Amino acid sequence: MAHFALIDSGSIVRDVIVISNADCGGGDFPASEPIGQAYITGPHPDGLALEGTWLQTSYTGSFRLSFAGLGFSYDPAADVFLPPEATT
Numbered sequence: 001m002a003h004f005a006l007i008d009s010g011s012i013v014r015d016v017i018v019i020s021n022a023d024c025g026g027g028d029f030p031a032s033e034p035i036g037q038a039y040i041t042g043p044h045p046d047g048l049a050l051e052g053t054w055l056q057t058s059y060t061g062s063f064r065l066s067f068a069g070l071g072f073s074y075d076p077a078a079d080v081f082l083p084p085e086a087t088t
Helices: 032-040
Strands: 002-008 015-021 051-058 073-075 080-082
Touching: 015 032, 032 051, 032 073
Parallel strands: none
Antiparallel strands: 002 015, 002 051, 073 080
């Protein structure tokens, strides 16, 4: 399964969803991210038709430092998700 976080304009995580690996092309991050993003934002019936900026997150923290939870922030310079208490 692949996890994607919805990032708002202030770089705060507002939602996290799970999609199948097949909907990410069956590959590994980072190649899987744009395929998953296209599926999430693509029109029905082939996509979920969800709006916004969706970034892949790792349940095990193997990339982007940690799993993105609600209220986490995304630091684009470091390309990591940070828990609320770690934000500045």
